[in-house]
Amino acid sequence: MASSDETIIGEGVALDTAAASLGSRAASALLDALVLGAAYFGIMMLVTVALPGSLDFAAISAIYLTTAIGTFVGVPVVFETLTRGRSVGRYALGLRIVRDDGGPIAMRQALVRALVGVIELWLSAGSIALVASAANSRGKRVGDMLAGTYALQTRASSAQHLPLTVPFSLGDWARVVDIRRLPDGLALEARQFLTRAAALHPASRRRLGESLSARIAPHVSPLPPQGTHPETFLTAVLAVRRDREYALEVQRLHADSAQALAVHRLPHGVPDVEN
Structure with a gap:
């Protein structure tokens, strides 16, 4: 109760x-x-x-x-x-x-x-x-x-809004880990949990952290070293997922820019005369 x-x-x-x-x-x-x-x-x-x-x-x-x-x-x-x-x-x-x-x-x-x-x-x-x-x-x-x-x-502390970063202890693991696409709802649930973890009852915080870690684990290979805290694991997974999706988006934008430039370029040998 x-x-x-x-x-x-x-x-x-x-x-x-x-x-x-x-x-x-x-x-x-x-x-x-x-x-x-x-x-x-x-x-x-x-x-x-x-x-x-x-x-x-x-x-x-x-x-x-x-x-x-x-x-x-x-x-x-x-x-x-x-x-x-x-x-x-x-x-x-x-x-x-x-x-x-x-x-x-x-x-x-x-x-x-x-x-x-x-x-x-x-x-x-x-x-x-x-x-x-x-x-x-x-x-x-x-x-x-x-x-x-x-x-x-209701005024939240500034610590609740700190950006996600890969914990130092999982730096080597983060460089080689393979993370399959997480369901958006599950990723959002994990992010919301980490945001308000400090306001949760300790027992509920531990139980919810372990539950989320168990649900995300099937999407991650290899798993982090044994004994990794559930919240540390969730933080690392979300940070790696964000960084890789950002890198893919940057590559896509560069490819789109290069393609747009090629479309508007004049055929080979035709001089580009500025009006």
Whole structure:
């Protein structure tokens, strides 16, 4: 069974989905509050200037209340729904609100969070949300508990985007290995695994790495030295495959260029007169 910091995805792999830290959530909430506060102040200035002087106190109060609800409830709901859990503060801090199962939130979750946020964020100056987040293992505020959501750190580390290279220990093997054409789906699956391997649960990471290595092994001859780590093997196979396909594409382009030049060349003995 997955722990509170894990999410089981479709292929049965447990992803390490630890919630964002309390400091990150507080910083993003403060930035959102400044943005919404500035927006509310600007809207109120425009409304005040545009209001006709003939309106009575009740009508003016209704307009001000509608403006406040639209700013502090409507804007967060629309923004979170369209961006699948983002806000200005979360964009800056690399956070996203997701469902408890790791999926994107919908308008229902965004509306619950915004309505509860009126009390726990605005009317209590964030004190209720701060206490609730500090007491919850996933940093949930009351709105998250009722909506079934939590804040996830989504900004990936730069290490996840490093290019594939042949490990030094397999350099000699890579020069002689014969790799038959891998199915595109299998190659993509291996690349995605290596990209997010650091975020996988250790047991799931080992199991998935061994499974992918066993599926790719029939396409490789000879196999790497015994004891080669599955992830090292996958990295080397994908790197060699990429380099060889690139070399073949370069050769094809050169051949196409030479053929195009030959087609446009004048017959032998006919002078090429420039106009």
